[in-house]
Amino acid sequence: MITLPELPTTLPLPELQFPVPSVIHPGADRIEEQLARWATDLHLLDDECAARRFAHAQFGRFSASCHPRAADLEVAAAWNALMWLVNDVIDEQQGSDEAMLDLAHDLLAQMPIYLHAPRPTQPMTRAMADLCRMAPTQSPHWRAQIASHFRTALACALQTRHHRAHPEEGNAGLQAYIRRRRQHSGTQMSLDLIELGHEVVPVIADSDLNLDIRLQAANITGWDNDLWSLPKDHNNNDPVNLVVVLFLSRGGTWEQALATATSMTEEAISDFFTACDDLRCARPLxxxxxxxxxxxxxxxxxxxxxxxGTIRWHAESNRFWDTARIPWDQSERLLPGP
Structure with missing residues (x-):
């Protein structure tokens, strides 16, 4: 068990400048209730504490912010919510390692390309089976893609679970953390949901240029999450956070590590748009x-x-704003533009 040095009494708020304004889906006012009903019907929230945490996290608001043009917001929200719930179960050391591996196998079994899956046996696998039925018009290519991304996210979540349980094994370093964080975040699955109803043709979807775009998107998402979750992760002595990795590997102060992580995220935002333009330049091919x-x-x-939407949600979400333990300077709390 490692013990991280204390954080300062207050920290400057993460402030990222994103050139695209955040907009909210027209169905945002109804989505929390719809999502809670879906999760309750599938017995994902039978425990009172789980139901309270689910409402507190505002998963519906997340999807309304991140999928403002979704044709079916409830489908996108349900996919995202289940990914968060699975990730939380694995991250928070719930159950044995063997039970978590069994859960991963059972979830993946519900994602066959041609929809011939075994009968689900527990709430999370029933939820996955339901989600796969919600996207009947998606192509086999898309189904294979999202299953592959989910498999990778599960593998990295299980690996991260091991690292959290055995911090004495040491830190693999900044570059290893960056590579693993991109996959552990589950971002690739969320990006697949953007294609619900209007898929990108496989020759572009599978291209290296599109992969570059998606990897930078994953960097931005994971690192921005790390910025906001630093006090929570520090409170748990959790070394799986970009700011913590920078602090431990480079030395200096917590403020310097936070500033470096913020700068890295800003550079990734700039390169995301450059990567999009690189793909556009290749259209004739x-x-x-x-x-x-x-x-x-x-x-x-x-x-x-x-x-x-992700950047806005990280700034707004109750997952990160727990004033009992978070030393953000509340006087500086400013949300991104509308």
Missing amino acids: YGTDDSEWGQLEDYLTGLADWLA
């Missing part, structure tokens, strides 16, 4: 017609919306 390219532009718009 993909042989797409105007309709197919229009789908791509909708997807790129959706990616920017998703990042703007």
Whole structure:
């Protein structure tokens, strides 16, 4: 068990400048109730504490912020909520390692490309089966893609669980953390949801240029999350946080580590838009017609919306604003623009 040095009494708020304004889905006012009903019907919230935490986290608000143009917000919100719930179960050391591995296997079994899955046996696997039925028109390519991304996220979550339980094994270093954080965040699955109803053609979806865009999006999401969750992670002596990794590997003060992590996130935001332009420059090589390219532009718009919404939600969410233990300077609390 490691013991991290104390944080300062207060810390400056993370302030990221994102060039795309954050907008909210028109169904935002109803989505929390709809999502809670879905989770309750599937017995995901049978425990009173779980129901309270679910409401406190505002998962519906997250999806309304990150998928403001979604044709079916409830479907996107349910996918995102289940990913958060699974991640929390694994992250928070609930159950044995063997039970978590069994859960991962059972969840993946509900995601076959052609929808022939075994009968689900527990609430989370029933929820996954329900989600897969909610997207009947998605192509086998999309189904294979989201299953692959979920498998990777589960593998990294299980690995991170081990690292949290055995911090004495040491830190693998900054570059290893960055690579693992991109996958552990589960961002790739959330980005797949942008394609619900309007998929990107496989030749572009599978391209290296699109991968570059998605990896930077994952960097931004994971690192911004780390900025806001620093006090919570520090309170738990959790070394799996970019600011903590920078502090332990480079020395200096907590303020310097926080400033470096913020600067890295700002640079990733800039490069995200550069990567989008790089893909646009390659259009003549993909042989797409105007309709197919229009789908791509909708997807790129959706990616920017998703990042703007994520940054806003991190600043607003009750997951990070627990004044009993968080030393953010409350007088500086400013939310991103509307």
